[in-house]
Amino acid sequence: MKEITVNDFFDAKKKDLALSLITEPETLNKKIGSPHINRPGLALAGYMEIFAADRIQILGETEVRYLQSLPEEVLISRIRDMFKMDIPCIIVTKGLTLPPVIEYLANELNIALLSSRLSTINLIDNLSRYLREIFVLEKTIHATLVDVFGLGILITGKSGIGKSECALDLVHRGHSLVGDDLITLRYIDDQLIGKAGRDIGHFMEIRGVGFVNAERVFGIAHTRKQKNIDLQIELMPWQENMDYERIGLVNNYAEHLGVKIPIIYLPVSPGKNVSVIVEVAAMNVILKSVGYDAAEDFNRKINDEIRKKTMQKNFEGKGDETGRSDSNQ
The missing domain is CATH 3.40.1390.20 (HprK N-terminal domain-like)
Incomplete structure (x- = not known):
C-alpha cells in the first residue's frame, strides 16, 4: 500500500x-x-x-x-x-x-x-x-497503446512481434498514438486508463530505422496523453496446428488491475496486413456496442438456412410418399 x-x-x-x-x-x-x-x-x-x-x-x-x-x-x-x-x-x-x-x-x-x-x-x-x-492502482507492462476510431486498443505480444510497426501504420492511416513499448495502466473512477510509461514524448522504436518521434512526424493531432482501454489485441506468431478463433462467438477477456477487457488473439505472418485487421476489430467492437454482433448474425443466418433446407427436404419427402401411395391405388 x-x-x-x-x-x-x-x-x-x-x-x-x-x-x-x-x-x-x-x-x-x-x-x-x-x-x-x-x-x-x-x-x-x-x-x-x-x-x-x-x-x-x-x-x-x-x-x-x-x-x-x-x-x-x-x-x-x-x-x-x-x-x-x-x-x-x-x-x-x-x-x-x-x-x-x-x-x-x-x-x-x-x-x-x-x-x-x-x-x-x-x-x-x-x-x-x-x-x-x-x-491509484497502477502497473506498467510492455505494450503499445493506440486510439483507433475513438477506442483505446492495447497491442501486446512478444518482443519483435511487430507491435510498434503495427502502431506506426495505424498512425500513418490517421489514428493516434498514446505510447509505445512501455504502458502504465491505472485504475481511476472504475476505468482502466493507459498512458506512456515514460514521460519523454511519443517516441517509437522501429527496428531497422531507429527512434521516430510520432508527434513531430505526424503532428500533435495524432497523439494522445492517455486513453481509456477498450480492447486488447495480442499479436502471436502463426502456428499451423493452432486452433484459432474463426467465427467470433467465443468472447475472451484479459484482466488488468481487476478490470476485465475483451482480448483478441491475432496470429501474424509475413504479408498479413495487421493494421487493417486492428481497424476492423475496432469497428466490430463499436458495432457490438450499438447492438450488432456479426458472429451472431452469421450464426443465425446459417441456422436459418439449415432450417429451410431441412423443411424443404421434409416437404419433398412427404410429396414422394404421397405419390407412391396414389400409384399403389
Missing part, C-alpha cells in the same frame, strides 16, 4: 488547497495511508466504535460550531480520545478558528492541524481528486 507523509502532502498542495500550518512543524511527520477522507462528527460526539482513523480528518463549519459549544472538560476528553487514535492530520475549512485547547492537544499528541481558506465542499472535491491520483 502506498504512503505519503503529511509533510509531502502539505508541500505539494499548500498553494492549491490554500493550506496553512497551525501546529508545530514537527507534527508533519505522520503518514497518510488511505485515499479516503473522513468527517469525524460521531467521533466528536463521543462514539469511537467505528472511526476511520487512518484518513485525513476534515472539520467543516458544523463540526467547528459543535466543538465551540462543548464545555471545556468534555471538549478536552473528546479531542484527546480522537487524537489518541493516531490520525494523520486534521484540516479545518473556511479558515475557521478552533478552541485554543485543540491546538495545544494537537502539539502534545503530535497531530498536524492545518487550516484551509477553501469551503468544505471545494476542499473535499480537490483533496479527493489529489488522493485518488496518489493512491
Whole structure:
C-alpha cells in the first residue's frame, strides 16, 4: 500500500488547497495511508466504535460550531480520545478558528492541524481528486497503446512481434498514438486508463530505422496523453496446428488491475496486413456496442438456412410418399 507523509502532502498542495500550518512543524511527520477522507462528527460526539482513523480528518463549519459549544472538560476528553487514535492530520475549512485547547492537544499528541481558506465542499472535491491520483492502482507492462476510431486498443505480444510497426501504420492511416513499448495502466473512477510509461514524448522504436518521434512526424493531432482501454489485441506468431478463433462467438477477456477487457488473439505472418485487421476489430467492437454482433448474425443466418433446407427436404419427402401411395391405388 502506498504512503505519503503529511509533510509531502502539505508541500505539494499548500498553494492549491490554500493550506496553512497551525501546529508545530514537527507534527508533519505522520503518514497518510488511505485515499479516503473522513468527517469525524460521531467521533466528536463521543462514539469511537467505528472511526476511520487512518484518513485525513476534515472539520467543516458544523463540526467547528459543535466543538465551540462543548464545555471545556468534555471538549478536552473528546479531542484527546480522537487524537489518541493516531490520525494523520486534521484540516479545518473556511479558515475557521478552533478552541485554543485543540491546538495545544494537537502539539502534545503530535497531530498536524492545518487550516484551509477553501469551503468544505471545494476542499473535499480537490483533496479527493489529489488522493485518488496518489493512491491509484497502477502497473506498467510492455505494450503499445493506440486510439483507433475513438477506442483505446492495447497491442501486446512478444518482443519483435511487430507491435510498434503495427502502431506506426495505424498512425500513418490517421489514428493516434498514446505510447509505445512501455504502458502504465491505472485504475481511476472504475476505468482502466493507459498512458506512456515514460514521460519523454511519443517516441517509437522501429527496428531497422531507429527512434521516430510520432508527434513531430505526424503532428500533435495524432497523439494522445492517455486513453481509456477498450480492447486488447495480442499479436502471436502463426502456428499451423493452432486452433484459432474463426467465427467470433467465443468472447475472451484479459484482466488488468481487476478490470476485465475483451482480448483478441491475432496470429501474424509475413504479408498479413495487421493494421487493417486492428481497424476492423475496432469497428466490430463499436458495432457490438450499438447492438450488432456479426458472429451472431452469421450464426443465425446459417441456422436459418439449415432450417429451410431441412423443411424443404421434409416437404419433398412427404410429396414422394404421397405419390407412391396414389400409384399403389
